[in-house]
Amino acid sequence: MCQKLLLIFFLASLLGRGQDRPVNDELLKVSFEPYKIEKTKTRKLLRFKKKYAAYNPLNYAGAGLLYLYQNLVSEQIQANCSYQISCSEYTKLCIQHHGFIIGTLRGFNQLSECHPGAIYEHPQLFINGNKIINGLDKED
Amino acid sequence: MIKKINNYLIVFFYVAACHAQIDARFVKHLATNKLQAEHRAYLNSFTVPFDSLHYYKAKYYLQYFNDSLLLTNYTQSKNLCFNDQEFIASASKLILLQSKPIFQDAWFASMVNQENTKAKKYFEAIYMATTEPLAFNEKELVPELQKPFLSYKKVCGKKPVLGAALSTVVPGLGKWYAGKPKSALMAFVLNGSYALQTWESAGKLGIRHPLTIINASAFAIFYLSNVYGGYRAIVDLRKERKKQFIANAAGYYN
Amino acid sequence: MLRGIIISVLLILCSVLLQAQAPLADSLLAYEYRYFKCSNDTLKQGILHQKINYYLKNGYTGEALFEEHKRLKYNLLLDAQQKKIFLWNATLVSYLNNQSEYSALYLEEYLKATADSSLNAELLKVLVYKYSDSVKVNRVIKKLSKTDGQFKDLECFAEVALYNRKHKNFYLISSLIVPGSGTAMNGRALKGLVSLALVGGSAYGVYQLVQYGLYINAVLWGSGVGLKFYSGNVKLTQKTFEEKEAQQKNKLANKCELKLKNLLTKYPLSLRGL
Numbered sequence: 001m002c003q004k005l006l007l008i009f010f011l012a013s014l015l016g017r018g019q020d021r022p023v024n025d026e027l028l029k030v031s032f033e034p035y036k037i038e039k040t041k042t043r044k045l046l047r048f049k050k051k052y053a054a055y056n057p058l059n060y061a062g063a064g065l066l067y068l069y070q071n072l073v074s075e076q077i078q079a080n081c082s083y084q085i086s087c088s089e090y091t092k093l094c095i096q097h098h099g100f101i102i103g104t105l106r107g108f109n110q111l112s113e114c115h116p117g118a119i120y121e122h123p124q125l126f127i128n129g130n131k132i133i134n135g136l137d138k139e140d
Numbered sequence: 141m142i143k144k145i146n147n148y149l150i151v152f153f154y155v156a157a158c159h160a161q162i163d164a165r166f167v168k169h170l171a172t173n174k175l176q177a178e179h180r181a182y183l184n185s186f187t188v189p190f191d192s193l194h195y196y197k198a199k200y201y202l203q204y205f206n207d208s209l210l211l212t213n214y215t216q217s218k219n220l221c222f223n224d225q226e227f228i229a230s231a232s233k234l235i236l237l238q239s240k241p242i243f244q245d246a247w248f249a250s251m252v253n254q255e256n257t258k259a260k261k262y263f264e265a266i267y268m269a270t271t272e273p274l275a276f277n278e279k280e281l282v283p284e285l286q287k288p289f290l291s292y293k294k295v296c297g298k299k300p301v302l303g304a305a306l307s308t309v310v311p312g313l314g315k316w317y318a319g320k321p322k323s324a325l326m327a328f329v330l331n332g333s334y335a336l337q338t339w340e341s342a343g344k345l346g347i348r349h350p351l352t353i354i355n356a357s358a359f360a361i362f363y364l365s366n367v368y369g370g371y372r373a374i375v376d377l378r379k380e381r382k383k384q385f386i387a388n389a390a391g392y393y394n
Numbered sequence: 395m396l397r398g399i400i401i402s403v404l405l406i407l408c409s410v411l412l413q414a415q416a417p418l419a420d421s422l423l424a425y426e427y428r429y430f431k432c433s434n435d436t437l438k439q440g441i442l443h444q445k446i447n448y449y450l451k452n453g454y455t456g457e458a459l460f461e462e463h464k465r466l467k468y469n470l471l472l473d474a475q476q477k478k479i480f481l482w483n484a485t486l487v488s489y490l491n492n493q494s495e496y497s498a499l500y501l502e503e504y505l506k507a508t509a510d511s512s513l514n515a516e517l518l519k520v521l522v523y524k525y526s527d528s529v530k531v532n533r534v535i536k537k538l539s540k541t542d543g544q545f546k547d548l549e550c551f552a553e554v555a556l557y558n559r560k561h562k563n564f565y566l567i568s569s570l571i572v573p574g575s576g577t578a579m580n581g582r583a584l585k586g587l588v589s590l591a592l593v594g595g596s597a598y599g600v601y602q603l604v605q606y607g608l609y610i611n612a613v614l615w616g617s618g619v620g621l622k623f624y625s626g627n628v629k630l631t632q633k634t635f636e637e638k639e640a641q642q643k644n645k646l647a648n649k650c651e652l653k654l655k656n657l658l659t660k661y662p663l664s665l666r667g668l
Contacts, residue, residue, distance in 0.1 A: 026455060075633070109369035120322065174461075
């Protein structure tokens with residue numbers, strides 16, 4: 001009896017042993033759309049850092065204008081921005097963090113500094129390839 | 141089956157061994173192979189806290205940088221941490237480069253009463269140079285770091301408000317004052333051309349004509365951003381040159 | 395009888411305990427500890443192989459596992475079977491992590507070690523080389539179509555790799571003559587219309603400025619805005635041309651992928667030795 005039980009247990013443990021694991025689903029997920037052209041992502045400017053900023057219609061007007069610019073005009077212009085974050089995207093970021101007035105001024109200031117010579121006016125640490133690394137600091 | 145039993149026995153012995161003391165060589169092995177999950181699991185397997193555990197946790201949070209947890213564990217194992225000069229140097233470097241000023245102040249304040257070692261002296265000097273650049277004598281630094289420090293000190297001596305005032309008088313002058321001559325020229329040309337356009341359209345079409353209003357608005361917004369830019373140029377250059385100086389300093393220490 | 399029942403209950407309890415899953419990180423840590431304590435380099439690789447298998451058994455195929463594969467020196471694996479299993483799984487894991495160079499490398503090593511010409515190995519070759527080496531893929535397809543005619547469908551991968559849209563310059567010149575026309579012909583009619591409106595509008599604006607004698611305005615608006623729109627329209631035509639090419643390649647590739655999916659369902663590929 002004991003031997004029989006042992007035999008059953010042994011056979012059961014054999015059944016429980018791992019088999020080859022099929023990976024078809026995962027494999028097919030990898031291979032789709034191999035020639036995808038990456039589009040530059042744009043942020044949606046609807047949430048603001050300061051609470052009262054959500055009630056300022058100017059912020060939404062700015063957001064709307066920038067949305068129209070980025071989706072209609074931006075690709076129609078022969079422009080090669082010197083900054084890693086493009087001027088329109090940077091303006092959005094600044095409006096989000098600093099409000100409409102400062103945000104717009106910062107954006108236009110970057111626009112007026114967006115020329116090929118600007119790269120020589122920043123320390124080496126802030127240059128990545130042929131682009132200037134910009135963005136908001138932790139302190140901002 | 142035997143393999144499995146063998147595995148679990150090893151786990152059992154290993155867990156038992158773990159609770160005795162930390163295997164420093166094993167931690168080093170985990171750190172060099174960047175096995176983050178295993179590294180964390182190993183440190184978390186010790187349930188009773190002790191000094192050396194905090195020291196190794198501080199090292200872990202230095203490698204996978206998290207400044208607040210690094211500081212928490214460092215304060216609980218200060219003496220052990222301070223005996224490891226490599227740790228002090230790497231932590232000082234990363235905190236100076238990546239942390240907020242509040243963490244920087246806490247880090248260097250905690251080192252005040254410690255023994256004067258090479259790493260402490262070196263990074264304290266860098267910290268002093270970055271927090272009070274105008275009072276700091278560049279000769280205290282090694283010759284290789286004097287040039288980046290002087291360029292940082294130079295921009296610290298300039299006043300952002302004066303930059304904005306200069307830009308108000310002549311567009312771009314504030315940027316010139318900050319040390320950005322190319323951007324200054326660009327701002328001058330841009331503002332000049334918008335001013336010319338406005339002047340021409342106002343003269344020929346009248347001040348209420350839509351083209352004059354468009355030209356004047358464009359001029360106004362670029363002019364105001366130029367005034368703000370005169371202020372910003374100095375503030376931004378200060379930050380950038382400070383980070384460049386710290387990066388140079390950290391690189392030179394290595 | 396009672397003795398037998400007691401023994402079997404004990405054995406079942408024992409097996410439940412052994413099958414019980416410890417947290418993944420803890421088990422990985424145990425393997426790593428064994429690896430670290432082991433002084434023999436060959437044995438070390440064996441332990442690392444067990445660790446890799448543990449990852450796979452838990453259904454993990456992510457980046458950390460790929461890094462473990464890179465750590466393992468497979469030439470030191472003594473057991474030939476173990477080496478074969480490692481190289482096969484490594485090919486699949488690298489492929490899953492989008493590391494095409496590594497998957498090709500592991501596959502080459504696998505084929506060197508085994509000279510495997512089974513249907514699964516040939517199918518894996520198609521998977522790894524489908525977009526990079528059309529000659530190799532065609533050779534494999536020729537061989538496989540002898541066993542199953544359905545494999546002939548995979549010849550489309552070579553067509554995808556060789557596909558190129560023609561007459562690029564025609565679109566560009568057409569946009570130079572009529573702004574937006576090239577973009578519209580690439581299937582983006584709205585963008586083409588916007589191009590035409592912007593360039594046409596700027597040209598008309600500049601013309602009007604000249605008519606009113608506003609020469610400074612004409613020069614500055616014309617060079618600052620008009621010219622940028624004009625050259626931007628050509629750039630946009632080039633972009634839409636490339637997008638359309640990629641789109642059509644993707645369309646073809648998707649059809650091929652569906653055929654490959656059917657074949658993979660028929661002849662599934664699996665991670666081995668788990």
